[in-house]
Amino acid sequence: MMREALLHPLRFAGDHRFTRAQASNYLEDELDAHSRERVEHHAHACPPCMRLLASLRRTVAALRTLRDGPSSSLPGVSESVLARLRDEPARDTGRDTGYAGG
Incomplete structure (x- = not known):
């Protein structure tokens, strides 16, 4: 899988951004089957x-x-924190991405 990711750097970068943005929705099982598979496939690589x-x-x-x-x-601390995480835009600082560009 890593080889496939390296062969398609633009796809890898797009999937990387998507995965980071949808991580919370993925964990809460709020993604459709295609999006869920996209996150899982990318995370494995x-x-x-x-x-x-x-x-x-x-x-x-x-x-x-x-x-x-x-x-x-x-009461409600976990729900409050999770709601706030969902509402904040995903911040990708570019650090520790494992992606060298290209």
Whole structure:
């Protein structure tokens, strides 16, 4: 898969931006089948995107423990944070993309 990505740098860059922008929707199972497959295919070839998805999974799991945990003083924290993440535009600083351009 990595070889395929290197052979098509423009496609790889487009899929990289798409994956980063849709990561939250992917994890919440809000993508259609084609978009979901696009994210999965790219993440398998792109270690930074794979790390991003893993990090978001851990974050969501940690936020759920806040909601489900013994402290009821923070109701709705996970939903609030997730809503804010969905509403903010994806910021791709170009760092740690694994993409050399070309």
